[in-house]
Amino acid sequence: MHKGTNKKPAETPGIVYFNQTLMTAPYLVWALAFIIIPLLMIFYYGLTDKTGAFTLENVIAITTAQHSKALWLALLLSLISTALCLLLAYPLAMILAKRSVSQQSFIVLIFILPMWMNFLLRTLAWQTLLEKTGVINSVLTFLHLPTLNIINTPAAIILGMVYNFLPFMVLPLYNSLTKIDPNVVNAAYDLGANGTQTFLRVIFPLSIPGVISGITMVFVPALTTFVISNLLGGSKILLIGNVIEQEFTQASNWNLGSGLSIVLMIFIILNMVLTGIFDKNGEGTAL
């Protein structure tokens, strides 16, 4: 590429460095336009009032009765959903990990398939299924069984969350379980551990990174959702996501909406920090 190679050893790293910068430019532009600037705007709106003067009122507004209730309810529902997802996904991921490769990819495909369909439509379909005169109740009535009345209740919201976010729990768990060396498990058995002991002391600890990243991937979207609670909760149950959405769309109070978003970010960052700590102990097996 260039003459006098011996004289200018620094040039090659320079070109490589330049090329790397060039290659990352699209990502930097992307990050700036769609991550950094919007974030700065949220902080600008959240920390100012309508006249543009600095204020902390929008953030402190989380302490009012309605807002804190919506926040606690959102935390509660998303924690329950995350726990249910973990309970459902762990056995499934274990079964998956034990299958042959061709079976594995088929089952994984089955799980990913519904995700190709629009999230909104899937949630709306649940509404049609759960309605009083919906599909499930029509079948139950036909069979002379008692009907299911969970639409417009927190139970329906949890169902919607678990249904929508379950794949986000299964995949990281499956990833971390397949990475466990079978020889480690065999060694545990050889040394006299029974099934329960092997699971509790070998398999589960080794899958912790997957568990943590699964929890993050379910908990964060569940905490911030407003669509699921709107569609399956009949707008009767106000989660913090709904409060923020309404501040933007109905009340056109961007300042308050942004202020509450900042509070929500704190919870998400806490969750991330937790993930970081566990990831250091583990082997960094995120999705």
Next chain:
Amino acid sequence: MKKHLVSTLFSKSAGLILSAALLAGLLGGCGSDGASAGAEGANGSGASADADGGEVIVYNWGEYIDPDVLDMFEEETGITVIYDEFETNEIMYPRVEAGASKYDVICPSDYMIQKMIDNDLLQELNFDHIPNAKANIGQQYWEQSEQFDPGNKYSVPYCWGTVGILYNKTMVDDVVDSWSILWDEKYADNILMQDSVRDAFMVALRLNGSSMNTLDPDELAAARDLLIEQKPLVQAYVIDQVRDKMIGNEAALGVIYSGEAIYTQRENPDLEYVIPKEGTNVWIDSWVVPKNAPNLENAEKFIDYMCRPDIALLNFEYITYSTPNEAARELIEDEDIKNSPIAFPDLSQYSLETFTYLGDEGDELYNEMWKEVKSE
């Protein structure tokens, strides 16, 4: 007040097909194609019109005009129509206020028109250039418009209607003539309320005998408490979905716009629409011209064209929202529709009001109270 778009996308049948797809766990992608096809295709002929007449930029509610009318207008006048749509007054307002996109003709609702007048966004109309307006629009609608446009200087009524109770005759035995039936425990979990601040509060305020535009904190607090008391009986707070849920026999009673009521009755003959005796909101959506309109002359021509009886009739038949155009009403051939108490109620027997703009502080007060109801 037209809120068709979303509900059309998620009609009951589409929902059923989707649930079937969901159960099968397959073929989901098809659903979204069908749904997005509902997006408006009104402005198909932009290229075919002559450039002679210039252009007119129209900003209207979604699915709130017969698309053929736009083609006819282009053909007759040589003016190219650039057609744009909004879903709520609140979405429309900041776009017009910012001035980044310039419009010639807009169709906001009553209270929003008042807000736009207050903030000096609209220009006075020259009614000499819009002869069809004064000739064809009924006197009572001009009078009603005075509530938000004193002197009728800025707006020409396009559609109007009431808000009332839609009920299912097979599920409700009582006489429905009062908002109070929405507080009857017999219908627990069978009531659909409007999920919007002003409409929900209107119901409670009128039941208490207050004005729906009140700013009195005590009256508002009483209405709020009434809504909180009602909440356990409410099946869901919805907007567009009132229509589909009522058609599907999902609820016994629902609060709905009169324009939607005609459509629901067509789909489910068991449904009946009533204006409660305590009175209700009479809303009007009117044509206005913003201050920065680039094609004033064409804007006047467009509004005048919309006021022509034959054109107003086409629009009425397409969107089923009541027309204030008396001459157009005369042209309706179906006597049942022409004298329909839903489309054209005798307003003199009701105590009616129109929403007015409450100011930023008033809006905040309402929103705050509504949040208290919703978070209860």
